[in-house]
Amino acid sequence: MFKKQLPLFVGLLVVLFLAVAGCKSKYDKLKLSNDNAKKFQEGKRLYDKKEYAKALGLFETLLTRYRGTDGATDLFYLNAMANYKLKDYTAAAYHFNEFATSYPSDSRAEEARFLTAYCYYLDAPGYSLDQENTYKSIDKLQLFINLYPKSDRVAEASKLIQDLRDRLELKAYSNAKLYLTIGDNQAAVIAFGNVLRDYPDTKYAEEMEYLTIKAQYEYAHQSREYKQEERYTQAISFADQFADKYPKSAFLADSKKLRKDSQTGINDAKRIIAEAAENEKLARRLMKKDSVYIQQRSENQDIHKKIPN
DSSP: OHHHHHHHHHHHHHHHHHHHHHTOOHHHHHHHSSOHHHHHHHHHHHHHTTOHHHHHHHHTTTHHHHTTSTTHHHHHHHHHHHHHHTTOHHHHHHHHHHHHHHOTTSTTHHHHHHHHHHHHHHHOOOTTSOOHHHHHHHHHHHHHHHHOTTOTTHHHHHHHHHHHHHHHHHHHHHHHHHHHHTTOHHHHHHHHHHHHHHOTTOTTHHHHHHHHHHHHHHHHHTSOHHHHHHHHHHHHHHHHHHHHHOTTOTTHHHHHHHHHHHHHHHHHHHHHHHHHTTOHHHHHHHHTTTHHHHHHHHHTHHHHHHSOO
């Protein structure tokens, strides 16, 4: 029974295959063809009609075939632009960079250099995420300014660089505050200092310098009495510098209180150390004081790993 139906079944498959093959659009047939010139012309027509996805489908089949030919510059430029129009900024940045590197004397090389950097700018995430593309964009924008110092796009490139640097500044500031939030006060003091060093004109300077006092005070407060005088003294030094620099600050009252509490902490530490010199039990207890803090820091190691760079 099956053997008798087999020829009929095969015949139906052949008819179905021919029907499907016959339904292929002119576009699909052209894409599969070897007529490169016709593909390129149709791709340009589709691009002009803003049918960028279809145009890109044809351009991509020609990239290796056109390399080194007379039409290569137009093809590579339009291919990069089609990716850009489709908002595939990763691919667009790659192709614009390839175009500018391969054809530096082409009249569109300047635009391609700028759009390479701009694509990285558009692809850069919010400040809380990894900033690899932010750094790439800054480098590419600076390269553009160096190569084309008289370009009309220099002002825009400079503005974009400043925006990206502001983003990095905000990220550094937020990361430093996060150390304070999780209670790693020593790391917070270091992080605030690094941000202030790297961004001396930061708009967060006043707040961070106050938070440095706070973090240093907490660091001293959690320390063994034997180490408190030195660490409280550093907090006092930070507070004095803050008062001189920001005499009208909204944080001034709090900074003065931290200074006063630090001085009290020094006096208390000296008193307790003097008592411990005559009390062995108290001395042993003091040696264990910051074990809780050490445990907290150990627990915070995983949190540190989650703080984005």
